[in-house]
Amino acid sequence: MNTFDITYRVTVQDDEQIDEKIEGMCIEQTAELPRGVLSSEVEEKVVGKPVSSDQLDETTYEVVIAWPLANIGDDISQFLNILYGNISLQPGIRITSADWEALSPEVFEGPAVGIRELRRRYDILKRPLSATALKPLGSSPKELADRGYSFAKGGIDIIKDDHGLANQEFAPYEERLEACVLSMKRARDEAGSESRYYPNITAFASDTVDRYRRAAEQSADGVLLCPHIAGLETMHRLARLDIDLPIIAHPAFSGGLTTNEDQGLSPDFLYGQLWRALGADFVIYPNKGGRFSFSADECRQINQAATGNHSPFKQSFPMPGGGIKLDAVDKWVNDYGTDITLLIGGSLYEHPDGIEAASKEFQNQVVQAGG
Amino acid sequence: MNTFDITYRVTVQDDEQIDEKIEGMCIEQTAELPRGVLSSEVEEKVVGKPVSSDQLDETTYEVVIAWPLANIGDDISQFLNILYGNISLQPGIRITSADWEALSPEVFEGPAVGIRELRRRYDILKRPLSATALKPLGSSPKELADRGYSFAKGGIDIIKDDHGLANQEFAPYEERLEACVLSMKRARDEAGSESRYYPNITAFASDTVDRYRRAAEQSADGVLLCPHIAGLETMHRLARLDIDLPIIAHPAFSGGLTTNEDQGLSPDFLYGQLWRALGADFVIYPNKGGRFSFSADECRQINQAATGNHSPFKQSFPMPGGGIKLDAVDKWVNDYGTDITLLIGGSLYEHPDGIEAASKEFQNQVVQAGG
Numbered sequence: 001m002n003t004f005d006i007t008y009r010v011t012v013q014d015d016e017q018i019d020e021k022i023e024g025m026c027i028e029q030t031a032e033l034p035r036g037v038l039s040s041e042v043e044e045k046v047v048g049k050p051v052s053s054d055q056l057d058e059t060t061y062e063v064v065i066a067w068p069l070a071n072i073g074d075d076i077s078q079f080l081n082i083l084y085g086n087i088s089l090q091p092g093i094r095i096t097s098a099d100w101e102a103l104s105p106e107v108f109e110g111p112a113v114g115i116r117e118l119r120r121r122y123d124i125l126k127r128p129l130s131a132t133a134l135k136p137l138g139s140s141p142k143e144l145a146d147r148g149y150s151f152a153k154g155g156i157d158i159i160k161d162d163h164g165l166a167n168q169e170f171a172p173y174e175e176r177l178e179a180c181v182l183s184m185k186r187a188r189d190e191a192g193s194e195s196r197y198y199p200n201i202t203a204f205a206s207d208t209v210d211r212y213r214r215a216a217e218q219s220a221d222g223v224l225l226c227p228h229i230a231g232l233e234t235m236h237r238l239a240r241l242d243i244d245l246p247i248i249a250h251p252a253f254s255g256g257l258t259t260n261e262d263q264g265l266s267p268d269f270l271y272g273q274l275w276r277a278l279g280a281d282f283v284i285y286p287n288k289g290g291r292f293s294f295s296a297d298e299c300r301q302i303n304q305a306a307t308g309n310h311s312p313f314k315q316s317f318p319m320p321g322g323g324i325k326l327d328a329v330d331k332w333v334n335d336y337g338t339d340i341t342l343l344i345g346g347s348l349y350e351h352p353d354g355i356e357a358a359s360k361e362f363q364n365q366v367v368q369a370g371g
Numbered sequence: 372m373n374t375f376d377i378t379y380r381v382t383v384q385d386d387e388q389i390d391e392k393i394e395g396m397c398i399e400q401t402a403e404l405p406r407g408v409l410s411s412e413v414e415e416k417v418v419g420k421p422v423s424s425d426q427l428d429e430t431t432y433e434v435v436i437a438w439p440l441a442n443i444g445d446d447i448s449q450f451l452n453i454l455y456g457n458i459s460l461q462p463g464i465r466i467t468s469a470d471w472e473a474l475s476p477e478v479f480e481g482p483a484v485g486i487r488e489l490r491r492r493y494d495i496l497k498r499p500l501s502a503t504a505l506k507p508l509g510s511s512p513k514e515l516a517d518r519g520y521s522f523a524k525g526g527i528d529i530i531k532d533d534h535g536l537a538n539q540e541f542a543p544y545e546e547r548l549e550a551c552v553l554s555m556k557r558a559r560d561e562a563g564s565e566s567r568y569y570p571n572i573t574a575f576a577s578d579t580v581d582r583y584r585r586a587a588e589q590s591a592d593g594v595l596l597c598p599h600i601a602g603l604e605t606m607h608r609l610a611r612l613d614i615d616l617p618i619i620a621h622p623a624f625s626g627g628l629t630t631n632e633d634q635g636l637s638p639d640f641l642y643g644q645l646w647r648a649l650g651a652d653f654v655i656y657p658n659k660g661g662r663f664s665f666s667a668d669e670c671r672q673i674n675q676a677a678t679g680n681h682s683p684f685k686q687s688f689p690m691p692g693g694g695i696k697l698d699a700v701d702k703w704v705n706d707y708g709t710d711i712t713l714l715i716g717g718s719l720y721e722h723p724d725g726i727e728a729a730s731k732e733f734q735n736q737v738v739q740a741g742g
Contacts, residue, residue, distance in 0.1 A: 029535075030507070030508055030509075030535065031506065031507035031508060031509065032504075032506055032507060032508075032533060032535065032716070032717075033506050033507050033716070033717055033720055034717060034720075034721060036721065037717075037720045037721055038507060041509070042507055042508075042509040042510065045509055046507065046508050046509035046541075070539060070540060070541070071508060071535075071539065072539070073537075073538065073539050073540060075537055075538060075539075075574065076575070077537065077573055077574050077575060077597075077600050077601065078535075078537045078538075078539070080600050080624055081534065081535060081537075081573070081597065081600060081623050081624065082535075084624055084626075084627075085534065085535070085597070085600075085623035085624055086623055087626075088622075088623070088624050088625060088626030088627055088630075089622060089625070089626035089629075089630060089657050089664065090626070090664065091630065091664060133403075135402065135403055135404050136401070136402035136403060136404050136409060136413055136417065137401055137402060137403075137413075137417050137442060138401075138402065138412070138413040138416055138417035139413065162403060163452065163456065164400075164401065164403065164442075164449070164452060164453075164456070166444075166446055166448065166449045166452075167444065167446060167449075168441060168442065168443070168444050168446075168449070169441060169444060170417075170441070202448055202452070203446065203448050204447070204448060204576070204602075204604045204605075204608065205575070205576035205577065205602055205604075205605070206576065206577055226448075226452065226456070229448050229451050229452055229456070230448065230602070231575075231576055231601070231602035231605070233575045233576075234575075234576065234602070237575065251459075251460060252452055252456035252457055252459070253451055253452065253455055253456055253459050254459060254460070255455075255458075255459030255460035255461070255634075256455075256459055256627040256628040256631070256634065256635045256636075257627040258460075258627075259459075259460060259462065259631075259634065260627070260630075260631040260634065263626075263627065263630065263631065264627045265627075286460050293460065293461065293462060345403070345404070346403075346404055346405060346408075349404055349405075349408045350405060350407065350408055
């Protein structure tokens with residue numbers, strides 16, 4: 001029988017026994033009935049099977065369970081249900097990895113573009129990339145486009161919408177898209193800029209598809225998506241369309257899954273492994289030292305999961321955001337390597353010499369850091 | 372300026388000051404830039420405004436913030452972003468209520484059917500309703516339909532699919548739908564049963580819409596949906612279609628949001644308030660004493676949020692599942708009142724006299740408990 005493994009860090013509570021907890025998971029995520037009322041056929045072909053259980057400390061175990069592939073077919077929704085459906089409501093279960101080889105390509109196909117093709121397309125072969133965000137919500141399309149123009153003149157590689165820019169009256173999607181694409185063209189014509197614009201297309205699933213098509217028709221260079229708002233499977237569907245715009249995934253609304261250390265999905269599992277499987281070409285995550293709370297180790301693990309060869313999919317570009325100061329680009333590149341896109345926002349807006357000068361300073365650091 | 376309030380329980384960490392934390396939330400969920408670089412116009416029309424902050428204990432505060440309605444327009448995705456986008460990644464922020472009056476009907480419209488119309492349609496005017504689930508995954512359509520027939524002969528009011536039944540080869544959606552609807556008809560013709568069948572339609576958003584239509588065409592009585600897998604907005608879209616099948620919402624994949632007590636969404640906010648706003652006619656939640664972990668108070672608060680008149684929407688039927696024994700129906704009805712649908716699974720399958728006898732016993736309790 002074909003199966004796929006999922007690895008968990010399980011913390012037993014008060015009076016729990018690890019074997020009973022594992023047995024409960026095997027049943028809970030599949031038959032949801034006591035073994036006594038299951039036919040031997042259902043027990044054999046449906047219920048999860050414990051593979052291993054290694055004690056890590058007094059209350060914590062690394063557990064591997066094998067799940068029948070037939071339980072999900074080719075259905076990402078059903079994968080999410082087996083992954084973390086009912087057990088999301090139980091304490092002490094944290095998912096740390098999955099056997100992506102077994103899930104590819106029937107369930108997941110990964111990024112359509114990936115790091116290698118992005119580097120070829122942008123002719124940036126070795127160095128890190130730079131990125132920033134158009135803000136704030138409340139600005140008009142012209143104001144955002146003007147800021148984009150300044151970032152582009154400063155040489156930033158990727159200029160994305162803030163994830164809060166949707167289709168509000170302040171700056172409706174179509175008008176913003178057109179204005180910002182034009183401002184990139186103007187910077188290219190006037191100053192040889194090669195900056196690329198990625199509008200935010202987060203919306204209801206079918207509207208997201210429409211906005212993705214419009215972005216391509218209007219010659220945007222990629223898109224930004226919040227998959228935990230638009231739907232995780234929506235990202236995978238976009239990546240499978242006959243449109244080759246890269247997708248940046250943003251972590252809005254995802255924190256409940258990753259920030260409780262005894263439960264949910266480890267940050268490297270969600271932002272690295274799962275988002276990569278779901279087709280993210282870039283994965284934004286809250287960098288250590290920013291306004292959020294991942295540790296340096298967790299950040300490195302996300303980078304490794306997004307780019308490492310444990311996964312059969314094309315590589316996702318890690319895009320740490322937050323906590324990156326203009327004068328510390330070297331530090332992050334030394335720490336994370338050059339397969340990284342550094343996302344910087346506030347420091348550019350606050351620079352006393354203005355956005356264009358700040359962008360130039362940032363871009364110089366990024367280019368030099370790439371050796 | 373039109374605004375809507377959201378109420379939070381905020382826990383300050385180590386060296387945090389409550390005023391700074393609130394200021395951070397007001398900025399983080401909107402402009403995402405320091406005030407120093409915002410125009411006074413953007414500050415005025417976009418940034419959240421603190422309404423009140425009441426200290427509950429040494430480290431905990433009840434905080435109300437008013438958000439400009441223009442930040443979301445009529446867009447549920449953008450509401451979710453303002454509600455819990457970036458702050459989902461920060462510790463110590465738990466959402467406990469929202470001003471639904473201000474969000475209705477432009478953003479949310481609530482259940483299309485609701486308790487009152489369900490009672491009229493099913494001619495069950497005062498008593499609680501009974502519900503059970505067709506299981507297990509791995510059964511054929513015929514096996515599921517046969518179990519449905521036994522439940523129906525036993526008189527169960529609502530027979531839903533297990534949320535793990537999707538479109539697997541074991542029992543593809545179309546075949547299962549047809550077989551189970553027919554089994555309801557057979558029980559009606561042969562034994563005067565009035566049981567109703569609700570198939571699970573959880574899938575990618577657009578496929579969910581297709582399955583909802585098919586359920587109506589095949590004369591199913593309602594549907595089951597896991598909104599945290601299919602997408603929260605998907606539920607609202609289904610409820611707005613010209614199809615009047617009631618929707619049962621299932622909490623699979625939602626636990627990361629509700630089970631960490633200092634963070635996320637309170638259970639009554641998510642399963643009661645938000646799901647009601649999003650159009651759930653029934654809200655399944657893990658009952659106290661089952662395999663999951665909500666307290667009796669939390670369960671009562673969910674019931675109150677789903678049915679109370681603080682909300683402008685039609686009422687959602689609370690559907691506690693888990694921990695309900697055949698001989699304790701009275702206890703739950705005394706505790707929760709009669710506007711409740713009791714969901715019971717394992718106890719019916721395990722009954723020594725079989726499913727039909729168990730169902731009759733359960734149904735008798737439910738009818739008597741309603742006075």
